[in-house]
Amino acid sequence: MILSPSRRTLLAGSAGLLAAPRVAKAQTQYRPEYKMSVVGNRPIPFAEGAFQWAELITERSGGRINVKVYPGSQLVGGDQTRELLAMRQGIIDFAVFSTINIAPQVREAGIFQLPFLMPDHRAFDALLNGEVGRDLTGIMDRRDVTAVSFGENGFREISNSRRAIRTPADLRGLKIRFAAGAIFNDIFNGLGANPLQMSFADLQPALSTGAVDGQENPVNLFLAFRMDTLSQKHMTIWNYVNDALIFGLNKQLMASFTPADQQLIRECGIEAARRNVALARQGLGIPGTDDSALVEARNRGVEVTILTPEEKRAFATALRPVYDKWAGTVGRELVAKAEAAIRTAS
Incomplete structure (x- = not known):
């Protein structure tokens, strides 16, 4: 349940164009820390996806993009419904969003809460790997969030x-x-x-x-x-219902990184989401x-x-x-x- 290769290529190209005017700044002014928010904490697969994304980015960037996870939605006082607003305000940089929690602000994310729409995981995958997933990526972009991949909290x-x-x-x-x-x-x-x-x-x-x-x-x-x-x-x-997850970061922040860093962030998000899905479906x-x-x-x-x-x-x-x-x-x-x-x- 990740963005298709063609979609990733298109998004990476678009993000690269946005980043081009700011390359010099991005190369010299990394922050000491980038904040990632997630509901819950390890060992649940939802939180595990966030931790693995942060760890992969930090490790593969050699520490220059140092991402720290703040579990339990602590950056928004434990109120997971405020994460999207906090990202748009610059309070948090990265997040693994629950579509349930952002649906009050992004009505289209409510597609995953329509009761008994999705009979099984195959149906869930069909939404995220098709037009629905592509539409949702564009909708998040208009909300100042760059979605790099989709994960799964699981059928509730x-x-x-x-x-x-x-x-x-x-x-x-x-x-x-x-x-x-x-x-x-x-x-x-x-x-x-x-x-x-x-x-x-x-x-x-x-x-x-x-x-x-x-x-x-x-x-x-x-x-x-x-x-x-x-x-x-x-x-x-x-x-x-099955709660889809969105691995995303502040759109302006994404544009501030070099094209190489943007690609690294995407690839790490795709890998972390793949691991998250496998964990969510175990047993x-x-x-x-x-x-x-x-x-x-x-x-x-x-x-x-x-x-x-x-x-x-x-x-x-x-x-x-x-x-x-x-x-x-x-x-x-x-x-x-x-x-x-x-x-x-x-």
Whole structure:
């Protein structure tokens, strides 16, 4: 899930033209440190992608581009929804953005939050490697962000402390935390749950005290943060959305680097994203992996429910009004491109 070779060539050429007038300055005025923001921390694949990108840039530049990661969105006070604004303001230089967190500011990024749009990883890849990915790169460029590659946080599965979820009716009355975006409020209201928005930093104490019953996050994050110890004893694999990641940096900063440095930053971003995707998919039982992550969850006493295609369709049907409403917000032309790509990939 990276930018295509032709797209990388085009972007590299365009970035080189932008950088040309400032080459001399870029060669002599490197900063002591460039700041990279990311939600969470190692060992989750999301954060791992950011750390590896920073480390690759620093190492391969011989330290002249010294990138330091600030995990937990600490540069924006733990509020991951402010990362895009902070980059545009120059507070942060690099980031691995969650499309969920930037969708309130970049409506097109909400394509990945349309419920049950993407049935599997093949569909997810089709979006990022096709017209949708190319369009999103251009959209980020107009928001003063140079996107060099795409990664994956993972399909978001739902867990709770009260009961197994197999039908829409099973969600009725459950207090479910979501990270950001009004679409998630509509999704869980549409299923009869009581949605509550809060940062990831606030999630763990909320689960431990019973202020919320459940949450939705990738399996790798569930395991890494031991949510099984926070009364999350029921997990349903429903693959309702997959959170794409954008490896990006401030557009003006990118233009300030020499063409060689720009190429180095891109190549490191592509490699880090590739590693991130592999980590995000480990142990989920998809083609090319085993199901060790699901086995581990069960070994921790978690009841893991895997929905059948028919059971997923029941959720998709219940949420069709939400899908249609938000397709208009995201942009119907972009949604049509996504649906066509997924049909071709199926």
